[in-house]
Amino acid sequence: MSQTLKPETAEHLLEVLKWAVAEKSSLDVRGNGTKQGFGRPMRTTHTLDLSGLSGIKVYEPHELFMTAYSGTPVADIEAALRQNNQQMAFEPADLGPLLGMAEGTGTIGGVIACNLAGPRRIQAGAARDHFLGFNAVSGRGEVFKSGGTVVKNVTGFDLSKLIAGSFGTLAVMTEATFKVLPAAEKTRTVLALGLTDTRAMKAMSQALGSANDVSGAAHLPAAQAARSGVSYVSGAGQAVTAVRVEGPGPSVEHRCQAIRGLWADKGAQLEELHSQNSAALWKEIRDVRLLDAAEGKQVWRVSVPPMEGAGVGGELLGASGGEVFYDWGGGLIWLAHDGCPDANHDQVRAAVAKAGGHATLIRADADVRGLVPVFEPQPGPLGDITRRVKQGFDPEGVLNPGRMVEGV
Amino acid sequence: MTTKAAHINDDLIEALRGIVGDRLSLAEAVREQHGRDESYHDAFPPDVVVYPETTDEVSDIVKLCAARDVPVIPYGTGTSLEGHVAALKGGVCIDLMRLDRIISVNPEDMDVTVEAGVTRKKLNEDLRDTGLFFPIDPGADASIGGMTATRASGTNAVRYGTMRENVLAMTVVMADGRIIRTSRRARKSSAGYDLTRLFVGSEGTLGVITEITLRLYGIPEAVSSAVCSFPDLEAAIETVISTIHAGVPVARIELLDDVQMDAINKYSKMDFPVLPTLFFEFHGSKNGVVEQVETVEALATDVGASDFQWAVKQEDRNRLWQARHDSLYACMALKPGSKGMATDVCVPISRLAECILETRKDIEETGLLAPIVGHVGDGNFHVILLIDTEDKDDLEICKAFNERLVMRALAMDGTCTGEHGIGYGKMDFLVAEHGEAVSVMRAVKMALDPQNIMNPGKIVRV
Ligand SMILES: Cc1cc2nc3c(=O)[nH]c(=O)nc-3n(C[C@H](O)[C@H](O)[C@H](O)COP(=O)(O)OP(=O)(O)OC[C@H]3O[C@@H](n4cnc5c(N)ncnc54)[C@H](O)[C@@H]3O)c2cc1C
Numbered sequence: 001m002s003q004t005l006k007p008e009t010a011e012h013l014l015e016v017l018k019w020a021v022a023e024k025s026s027l028d029v030r031g032n033g034t035k036q037g038f039g040r041p042m043r044t045t046h047t048l049d050l051s052g053l054s055g056i057k058v059y060e061p062h063e064l065f066m067t068a069y070s071g072t073p074v075a076d077i078e079a080a081l082r083q084n085n086q087q088m089a090f091e092p093a094d095l096g097p098l099l100g101m102a103e104g105t106g107t108i109g110g111v112i113a114c115n116l117a118g119p120r121r122i123q124a125g126a127a128r129d130h131f132l133g134f135n136a137v138s139g140r141g142e143v144f145k146s147g148g149t150v151v152k153n154v155t156g157f158d159l160s161k162l163i164a165g166s167f168g169t170l171a172v173m174t175e176a177t178f179k180v181l182p183a184a185e186k187t188r189t190v191l192a193l194g195l196t197d198t199r200a201m202k203a204m205s206q207a208l209g210s211a212n213d214v215s216g217a218a219h220l221p222a223a224q225a226a227r228s229g230v231s232y233v234s235g236a237g238q239a240v241t242a243v244r245v246e247g248p249g250p251s252v253e254h255r256c257q258a259i260r261g262l263w264a265d266k267g268a269q270l271e272e273l274h275s276q277n278s279a280a281l282w283k284e285i286r287d288v289r290l291l292d293a294a295e296g297k298q299v300w301r302v303s304v305p306p307m308e309g310a311g312v313g314g315e316l317l318g319a320s321g322g323e324v325f326y327d328w329g330g331g332l333i334w335l336a337h338d339g340c341p342d343a344n345h346d347q348v349r350a351a352v353a354k355a356g357g358h359a360t361l362i363r364a365d366a367d368v369r370g371l372v373p374v375f376e377p378q379p380g381p382l383g384d385i386t387r388r389v390k391q392g393f394d395p396e397g398v399l400n401p402g403r404m405v406e407g408v
Numbered sequence: 409m410t411t412k413a414a415h416i417n418d419d420l421i422e423a424l425r426g427i428v429g430d431r432l433s434l435a436e437a438v439r440e441q442h443g444r445d446e447s448y449h450d451a452f453p454p455d456v457v458v459y460p461e462t463t464d465e466v467s468d469i470v471k472l473c474a475a476r477d478v479p480v481i482p483y484g485t486g487t488s489l490e491g492h493v494a495a496l497k498g499g500v501c502i503d504l505m506r507l508d509r510i511i512s513v514n515p516e517d518m519d520v521t522v523e524a525g526v527t528r529k530k531l532n533e534d535l536r537d538t539g540l541f542f543p544i545d546p547g548a549d550a551s552i553g554g555m556t557a558t559r560a561s562g563t564n565a566v567r568y569g570t571m572r573e574n575v576l577a578m579t580v581v582m583a584d585g586r587i588i589r590t591s592r593r594a595r596k597s598s599a600g601y602d603l604t605r606l607f608v609g610s611e612g613t614l615g616v617i618t619e620i621t622l623r624l625y626g627i628p629e630a631v632s633s634a635v636c637s638f639p640d641l642e643a644a645i646e647t648v649i650s651t652i653h654a655g656v657p658v659a660r661i662e663l664l665d666d667v668q669m670d671a672i673n674k675y676s677k678m679d680f681p682v683l684p685t686l687f688f689e690f691h692g693s694k695n696g697v698v699e700q701v702e703t704v705e706a707l708a709t710d711v712g713a714s715d716f717q718w719a720v721k722q723e724d725r726n727r728l729w730q731a732r733h734d735s736l737y738a739c740m741a742l743k744p745g746s747k748g749m750a751t752d753v754c755v756p757i758s759r760l761a762e763c764i765l766e767t768r769k770d771i772e773e774t775g776l777l778a779p780i781v782g783h784v785g786d787g788n789f790h791v792i793l794l795i796d797t798e799d800k801d802d803l804e805i806c807k808a809f810n811e812r813l814v815m816r817a818l819a820m821d822g823t824c825t826g827e828h829g830i831g832y833g834k835m836d837f838l839v840a841e842h843g844e845a846v847s848v849m850r851a852v853k854m855a856l857d858p859q860n861i862m863n864p865g866k867i868v869r870v
Contacts, residue, residue, distance in 0.1 A: 062653060063756055115602075128602065129573050144844040150754045152570060152786045152826040154559045154609055155838050156867045157849045161572070161605030170601075182655035205516045209539070211629035211693045213657075247696075254695045305517045331517075358591075378600050381586040385856060386600050392851035404600060 006049040010135065010143075010174040016048065017172065018141040020398045029168035029400050031071050031107030034096040035114055039167055039403040040374050041366040050109055053174055056080055065132060065149050066180050070109030070173040077108055087183040090130045091118030093286045098293055099363060109173050115165035118286035119216035119244070122208065122328045128164030130179040136163065136171040139394020149177055162389070168400045169408070170393040184246035189216075189273040189281060190259045192266055194238040197221065197310035199266065201330040205306060206262050207243045208329050212255040216244030216282055217329040219309075224290040224325040230277045241268075244282060290325055291336040297322075298343045298364045299336045304357030306331035312355045319347035339364065345372045352376075375404055415476045416455040416498060424458055424500070427468045431459040431506070442483055442493065442501045446548070446736075448747040448795050448803070449491035449833055454481055454501035461506045463579055463587060463618040470616060471585030473500055473861055480583075481863050482612040484554025485527065487546075489750055490831025492558065492611055496865035504553050507618055510534050519576055521621045524553025531622075540624040543568040543659075546827070547733045553617050558829045559609030563732065566652070566785035567659040567691065568625065570827070575608050579619035583857035587618075606852070611829055612863035614856045628691035632701060633660075633719040633728055636708050637683040641665065641768065643711040644684045645761040648784045650707045652757060656700050660689035661785040662732055665768075668739070668779035668792075675738030676731035681715075686784075687732055689725070735781050739792040743777060746794040751810050753817035754788040754826030763820055764789060767813055774809050788826035814840070830867045838867070 005027075007013040020027055025045040030036055032051050050071040058067040061084040068077055074092055081087055092111045097103050110116075112134075117126040124130075133147025146159035163171060192203060200219040207214050218241075225233050225240040233240050245255045260270050273281060284290050293299065304312050309330025316324060322337025337344060343364050352359045358376035361369060378386060383405070390397075390408050402408065424432055433439070434456055444451035460466045473480045479499025486493055495501060507523035510531065514520065515538045522531060529549045531542050545562035546555060554560075556578065561570035568574070577591040590604040607614055638644040644663055651658055663686055664672065670682045686708070690700045705716055719725045731738075740748050755763045764780065771778045771791065782789025791813065793806040814824040814837050824837035839846050850868045853860070860870045 060758075063758055064652070065756075125569070125573055128605070129569070138848060142844060142847070144842075144848050146842065146845045146848075148823055148841075149756055149821050150787050150823055150826065152561060152565060152754050152783075152788050153823040154825050154827055154829045155823055155834075155841055156609075156830055156846070157614075157852050158559070158572065158605050158609050159845060159848060159852075161602050161608075162852075165602050182653075202516075205518075209515070209518060209626045211626055211691075211696075213692065213696070248699065251693070251696045251699055255693060258693060305514065305519075307514070307516045375600060381582060381588045382590075382600070382603070385582070385588070385603060388855035389601055389852065392855040393848070 002046055004047040004049050006052045008052040010053070013053065013172060013174055014137050014141070014143055017137045017398070020046070021139070021141040021396055024396050026398055026401045029172055031110040032073065032105045034101040034106045035099060035110050037099045038095070038114065038362060040406065041370050042400060042402050044401065048172065050172070051107065057175055061086055063149070064180055065177055067175055067177040068108050069175050071107050073104070074106050074108055074111055075104040081180055085183050086180045088130060088178065089120060089124040089181045090127050091120040091286055092116050092127060093118045093288070095287065095362070098288045098299065108176055112164050112173070112176055113166065113168050119218060119282055119327050122217065122331070123213070123215040128161050131160050131164050131176065132179060133160055133177045134163060134173045135175045136173045138171045139396065139399045147177065151179065167403050169390060169403055170399065172399065186249045186252045187244065187246045187275050187278045188252050188256050189278040190243045190245070190256050191232065191271040191273065192241040192263055192268040193236045193271065194268050195241050195266065196239070197313055197326070200239065200241040201307055201310045203241055203263055203266060204243065204329040207259050210258065210262060212245060212258050213247070214243050215246050216242070218242050218285045219326040219330065220290060221325060223323060227290045228281060228284055230273065230281045232271055232273060232277060233281060242281060244278060285327055288334050291323060291334055293336060296339040297336045298339050298368070299334065299362045300348055300359050301362050302333040302335060302348070302352055302357060302359045303331060304333065304352060304355045308355035308357065309333060312351050312357065315351040316348060319351060320344045341368060343368050343372050415478045420472070420476060420478065421456060423472050424456065424469065427465055427472070428458050428460055431461070433457045442486065442503065443495050445486050445488045445491060445493050447489040447491065447833070448749050448797055449494060452494040452496050454495035455498045457501045457503055459503050459506050463581065466502060466581045466616050466618050467585050467587050469500065469502060470581050470583070474584050474859060477859060477861065479861050479864050480616070482553070482557065482616045484524065484551030485548065487548035487550050488554065488558055488831060489828045490833035492829065492831040492866060494832060496832060502616060504551065504618070511619065513538060515540060518624045519621055520624055521619055522552050524551060524618050524620065526552050528552065528555065535624065539627055541627050542622055542624055544571060544574060545733070547736060552620050552622070556608055556617055556620050557610060557612050561783070561827045563660045563662055563729070563783060564689070565783060566661060567657055572605065572608055574623045575604060575620055576623055577604055577621040578607060578617050580607055580615040580617050582615045583859065583862045609829065611831065611866050613853060613866050614862060630692060630694045630697040631725065632690050632697050633725045634688045634701070635680060635685060635717045635728065636688070636713050637681045637685045637715060639683070639712050641684045641764055642761055643713065644686050645764065645784065646711045647686060647708045647713065648760070649757055651704050652785060654703060654707070656703050657692070658688060658700065658704065658785065659691040660687065662687040663782045663784040663789065664735065665780040667777070668735060668781045671738040671742050671779055672731050672735060675741050676734060678731055687728065736792060739779050739794060743794040745796065747797050749793040749795050749806055749810065750828065751791045751793065751813050752788070752825045752828040753813055753822055754786065755817050755820045755822030757787045759820040759822070760784060760787050763816060763822070766816060767791060770809065770812060774805065776806070776809065786826065787822065832866055835867070835869065
């Protein structure tokens with residue numbers, strides 16, 4: 001009979017995993033379950049609920065790192081950081097609402113396992129770049145740790161990077177150590193109104209390539225901009241290209257000025273958002289709140305080289321009849337379209353392949369995710385390596401079997 | 409020891425010639441040079457050195473070796489420091505320096521794809537006209553392939569990160585000779601396990617890296633370097649810590665102790681005060697740099713620093729940083745005929761002062777001539793031990809010193825190696841530091857190289 005196992009300690013978790021290995025039972029590994037709709041649907045014997053492994057273990061703001069148990073809600077971590085004017089610089093996205101769950105309930109383990117990063121990714125890196133080390137139990141039922149609390153460390157294979165983005169298929173983390181950094185004193189956003197997608201990609205590239213240390217670059221076509229809760233953006237009545245600048249006050253003002261200068265010849269109206277409006281806009285972008293995500297809509301996340309963004313975006317629109325917006329300077333495209341049994345899989349993959357990118361089906365009903373590869377399929381040898389790595393960590397297929405690839 | 413080398417015979421050499429023609433060497437001097445890095449570790453020459461020019465040739469060579477169970481040792485510029493390139497079991501050394509093309513520069517996407525044998529300086533020379541640069545600068549002019557394989561970092565990791573953060577994708581010849589592309593130019597999100605990062609730092613033990621796509625950065629609008637001497641080590645480290653905590657995005661912050669400064673003065677013909685010293689570099693917009701400089705100068709003056717010397721002109725800056733990069737050679741010149749053993753611990757920066765001071769004391773008590781230099785912004789520092797390799801006692805004394813240093817760092821929650829890697833020199837420290845994780849690493853090695861032909865005897869024992 002299927003059970004939900006909810007260990008409260010690392011020792012208890014180890015026992016659970018040893019038992020599962022011995023019984024050859026498979027486990028659906030989850031934090032608070034906000035992302036259970038992300039990945040392929042699984043048929044597992046039991047559920048392993050990690051929300052009992054919760055709490056901040058070590059946080060000394062001066063050390064610029066935090067160690068937290070893997071089931072700790074991100075909201076708790078962010079609250080503790082805010083008190084010390086710090087943040088997780090990779091800006092973890094909260095995809096809960098997009099996936100039909102409550103806001104603010106995702107866990108740190110889930111963020112790392114799914115390698116979720118927000119708009120600041122282009123400047124500060126992904127979740128895995130901030131992930132310094134962990135304690136875990138492998139699918140063999142063995143405890144191990146990797147990395148540590150220092151930022152530079154070249155002790156053998158980089159297991160932290162392998163675990164980040166492995167969707168709980170290799171090992172179950174009990175605690176994670178990650179960098180925390182000072183939050184910026186001031187944030188501003190420069191907006192250009194009315195650029196076409198192609199011209200927007202150029203403008204963003206120009207800003208990103210300049211010395212102005214841009215920490216976010218997104219382009220919202222008119223219909224998506226209109227959904228924003230920030231009146232300057234929704235009221236623009238046209239497409240909005242946004243570039244974020246953060247840092248100490250005078251420097252931020254100077255850099256905004258410099259970006260306006262760079263964009264002066266674009267023939268576009270330029271605006272500026274101050275701290276609060278900036279925060280609101282980048283949160284909407286981060287959490288993908290600017291697409292029509294009504295029930296039944298399917299959502300893809302597409303990564304391409306940034307300068308291919310507009311071209312691929314156009315093709316995706318033509319093929320799916322949906323809507324898009326762009327983050328990461330054009331390198332990240334969010335696509336939503338009406339639900340259909342194949343999620344427009346072939347068209348999406350074809351458009352992305354030409355540009356040398358990859359696509360992930362983030363939201364669709366379980367039956368669709370069972371039929372359509374959710375992650376970018378891996379050709380021959382890459383697929384073999386994936387299988388062999390999985391085999392090395394989890395020979396019995398105990399942990400989230402088939403969540404990423406069928407049969408793995 | 410050389411069970412596998414037995415498979416090396418005329419027949420294999422002929423087959424290799426069939427792939428690379430006369431780009432192959434059996435000469436003793438060449439083999440000797442390829443079995444040795446720049447450290448004190450003993451050399452283990454490979455049986456043969458081949459110089460392929462394409463990924464396909466590398467693939468054919470590896471296929472041949474896999475079929476015959478012969479070890480394969482990838483080789484870049486041979487500047488690693490823990491016996492990484494030693495052919496412990498003989499075998500075929502693949503020298504990658506003829507894969508030296510810059511394949512494509514994409515200025516708008518700010519990335520570049522190069523072959524493994526391009527060196528970091530050559531890359532930056534080629535990029536000059538694009539307004540972009542690649543920041544990672546280990547002291548040696550290493551190959552991008554070698555830097556990727558050792559997960560190298562340099563003097564500006566605080567701002568730009570290490571190879572780990574800056575490799576976007578690569579082409580790898582796996583242990584069975586098949587060619588894979590680990591990801592694409594697009595920023596990786598979720599297309600399976602992160603094999604790119606797994607190969608970064610794999611020290612040639614998982615496959616041969618033949619092409620690498622790197623992230624580039626805009627050449628900053630303004631750059632300014634400074635040298636500042638401090639009354640003592642504590643004051644210098646205090647300044648480092650307060651700079652990092654103030655969130656100043658300093659590009660470089662390097663500590664050199666008085667012994668090191670003396671060595672640099674002599675070797676690079678400079679006349680810095682012989683005191684603990686910080687080298688700084690600031691990158692950004694004109695105003696941004698001025699702001700950073702003012703903040704740091706104030707922090708340094710607070711703890712008693714004297715005479716900030718500025719270098720704004722490019723040639724002055726280059727001279728300064730070349731002197732810093734040559735510090736290992738400067739040290740060796742203090743004791744002619746010696747070899748350098750560079751320790752490489754990294755500790756949380758709050759423990760850095762404590763760790764360096766205890767180490768300084770240990771140096772004095774042990775009676776060593778050992779300069780200290782470090783990328784202190786990330787808690788990483790090197791003690792350069794000058795070893796007379798002919799003198800066995802000397803080597804033992806230095807090894808014991810290093811062991812005490814590593815244990816001190818581990819007790820402070822640090823690591824035995826911040827950038828040089830494991831090679832065969834630090835395998836026991838890896839076990840001390842990571843325990844059970846080593847068996848997980850072994851599982852990874854077995855998954856990717858079940859025959860154990862890729863650079864055997866490094867990182868983990870199989
Ligand atoms: C003076 C001096 C200063 C240094 N300073 C620094 C520093 O500041 N930071 C730092 O990180 N390091 C430093 N180092 C160490 C060294 O420069 C780096 O480790 C460098 O990255 C090695 O590159 P290489 O091309 O010389 O590689 P090699 O020494 O040739 O090889 C190193 C390892 O990588 C493997 N390898 C090489 N090429 C490939 C490939 N294409 N595919 C797969 N495997 C490959 C080899 O098998 C070997 O295991 C310094 C060394 C010296 C001598």
